[in-house]
Amino acid sequence: MSQIDIADDFSALPRHHQATHSEKLIITASSLGTVFEWYDFYLYGLLTSIIAAKFLTGLNPTTSFIMALLVFAAGFIVRPFGALVFGKIGDTFGRRYTFIITLLVMGLSTFLVGCLPTYETVGVAAPIMLVVLRMFQGLALGGEYGGAATYVAEHAPDNKRGLYTSWIQITATAGLAMALLIVITVRSPVTGVGEDAFKAWGWRVPYLLSGVFLCVGLWLRLKLHESPVFQKMKTEGTASKAPLTEAFGEWKNLKIVLIAFFGAIMGQAVVWYTGQLYAMYFLEKMLKVDGIQANTLTIIALVMATPFFLFFGWLSDKVGRKPIILGGAALAAATMFPVFHALTEAANPALAHAQANAPVKVTAYAGECSSQFDPVGANKFDSTSCDIVKNALAKAAVNYENVAAPAGTIASVTIGGTTIVAPDPAKVSGDERKKAISAFTAHVVGAPEVKAAPASAGKPAVEAKPAVVGELAKVGYPAKADPAQMNKPLVVALLFYLVLLVTMVYGPIAAMLVELFPSRIRYSSMSLPYHIGNGWLGGLLPAIGFAMVAANGDIYHGFWYPVVVAAATVVIGLIVLPETYKRSIDN
Numbered sequence: 001m002s003q004i005d006i007a008d009d010f011s012a013l014p015r016h017h018q019a020t021h022s023e024k025l026i027i028t029a030s031s032l033g034t035v036f037e038w039y040d041f042y043l044y045g046l047l048t049s050i051i052a053a054k055f056l057t058g059l060n061p062t063t064s065f066i067m068a069l070l071v072f073a074a075g076f077i078v079r080p081f082g083a084l085v086f087g088k089i090g091d092t093f094g095r096r097y098t099f100i101i102t103l104l105v106m107g108l109s110t111f112l113v114g115c116l117p118t119y120e121t122v123g124v125a126a127p128i129m130l131v132v133l134r135m136f137q138g139l140a141l142g143g144e145y146g147g148a149a150t151y152v153a154e155h156a157p158d159n160k161r162g163l164y165t166s167w168i169q170i171t172a173t174a175g176l177a178m179a180l181l182i183v184i185t186v187r188s189p190v191t192g193v194g195e196d197a198f199k200a201w202g203w204r205v206p207y208l209l210s211g212v213f214l215c216v217g218l219w220l221r222l223k224l225h226e227s228p229v230f231q232k233m234k235t236e237g238t239a240s241k242a243p244l245t246e247a248f249g250e251w252k253n254l255k256i257v258l259i260a261f262f263g264a265i266m267g268q269a270v271v272w273y274t275g276q277l278y279a280m281y282f283l284e285k286m287l288k289v290d291g292i293q294a295n296t297l298t299i300i301a302l303v304m305a306t307p308f309f310l311f312f313g314w315l316s317d318k319v320g321r322k323p324i325i326l327g328g329a330a331l332a333a334a335t336m337f338p339v340f341h342a343l344t345e346a347a348n349p350a351l352a353h354a355q356a357n358a359p360v361k362v363t364a365y366a367g368e369c370s371s372q373f374d375p376v377g378a379n380k381f382d383s384t385s386c387d388i389v390k391n392a393l394a395k396a397a398v399n400y401e402n403v404a405a406p407a408g409t410i411a412s413v414t415i416g417g418t419t420i421v422a423p424d425p426a427k428v429s430g431d432e433r434k435k436a437i438s439a440f441t442a443h444v445v446g447a448p449e450v451k452a453a454p455a456s457a458g459k460p461a462v463e464a465k466p467a468v469v470g471e472l473a474k475v476g477y478p479a480k481a482d483p484a485q486m487n488k489p490l491v492v493a494l495l496f497y498l499v500l501l502v503t504m505v506y507g508p509i510a511a512m513l514v515e516l517f518p519s520r521i522r523y524s525s526m527s528l529p530y531h532i533g534n535g536w537l538g539g540l541l542p543a544i545g546f547a548m549v550a551a552n553g554d555i556y557h558g559f560w561y562p563v564v565v566a567a568a569t570v571v572i573g574l575i576v577l578p579e580t581y582k583r584s585i586d587n
Helices: 021-046 048-055 061-077 079-093 095-113 125-153 158-187 194-202 204-221 228-236 243-249 251-286 291-305 307-319 322-347 349-357 385-395 430-444 488-506 509-516 519-538 541-552 557-576
Strands: 360-364 401-404 412-415 418-421
Touching: 021 048, 021 061, 021 095, 021 125, 021 158, 021 204, 048 125, 048 194, 061 079, 061 125, 061 519, 079 095, 079 125, 079 243, 079 519, 095 125, 095 204, 125 158, 125 509, 125 519, 158 194, 158 204, 158 251, 158 291, 158 307, 158 488, 158 509, 194 204, 243 251, 243 519, 251 291, 251 322, 251 488, 251 509, 251 519, 251 541, 251 557, 291 488, 307 322, 307 488, 307 509, 322 349, 322 488, 322 509, 322 557, 360 385, 385 412, 385 430, 418 430, 509 519, 541 557
Parallel strands: 360 401
Antiparallel strands: 360 412, 412 418
């Protein structure tokens, strides 16, 4: 089949019409290719622990995991640069060719991750190659979204632009769900791989599958023709010669870029990443739900909520983009805290009960307390009594309240009615300090049973030690969430609500961004603010949220970040964001 030689003459179609066969193919090829790109991008995030074990084994475990998260973040950080590079190409040479290139770059980068040698084989070259491929993934995704959204919108009838582009909005959620489903399937013993084999070599399978998805995506996209709006610009000679300069160097357009960012994009970004990624992290890390179960419950919620991307895209064609986007951000700001408190009670009722009936309090002089967030893994958090207390609680992901004390006070932790004083680092050092900290941690958190082992090959004999039940366990703090006590329907309902908010802010936003900017610089103008918002404000949200929790001790403290940003977007958007749904985008 040629490049839609079978296509309708789009210039001859009325601007309000039923979707044609060619338009359906355009939506399918654009959306499916973008699904594959999101699948590739989020696959790394789901396998962070395994990636750390395979590519960063030269580091201690804590630093290894943190560095793995930073490698994941590298893909988000470079997304705006991809928006600049591919935005310029798209506005200069065409939409179709650009997002064929982005799909090719993303697919090959992901496939090659599955082929990489590990640290054990080639040493430090392994993580270097991984970072390079991850950056190529981010660059490709930075160019993909603006191209796909612009391409679909410029083919859409005027009265269905929100509905048509909402298919592009589904792709991020669909790609995440697809990655989750494939990882769970390959990881399951039912497939013949199982957990041990998956950690050894099976983790490569989801990456290698991206080669198949790349072929399918390219086959579909090579059938497409150029956007009629861009063709018209080329024919008339009105295409921009310097799209980046026009988009960001002239105040007339830069003002619209800033309005779009502060009045819509930044709120959309934090709602998206809180509702889909941070919620899953919160379930697993804070509420101690088994990883596979957390993933499974998230998939169910994603599948249930996904059709609402189309619903809100359709609705925005009827009532406008602005009320739906700002309405979703306002609901998120107003309900995020109660929703996550309810999620705690539904997913881990024993933890919720312990928090209510045996609250944990840390009494310490604030001047000797560090943030407990160490991106390079150099701080052992043992130089002050406050750090010793908070480090023990942070490792156990325990919610606590801070109580101020005067300078010179030795920090202590109160669990229910029991107070445990931390070791004073000024009075013990070396091995004695390690033993004191170990004993304190065991008293608070507990310690596993140590089995006796004879001396061998230069290793000293290990003396048997019984398991120690920590004070947290004594008052009801669970080590893991109990699946039998979990209210799974309520967990899914709460996750569904969070994703529903995502569909409200995300479903109509592609159409709004397309409508805000002139066609000659549309690709560049919409791509950069979108990827700064979603790549930096949104993509770094889990790390920022974790840092806030680590510094404060309250497991809900990280939600202040998305709540404040979403609320700010509502206020700014109500004042300066224009309504766009009746605009023509042909000029």
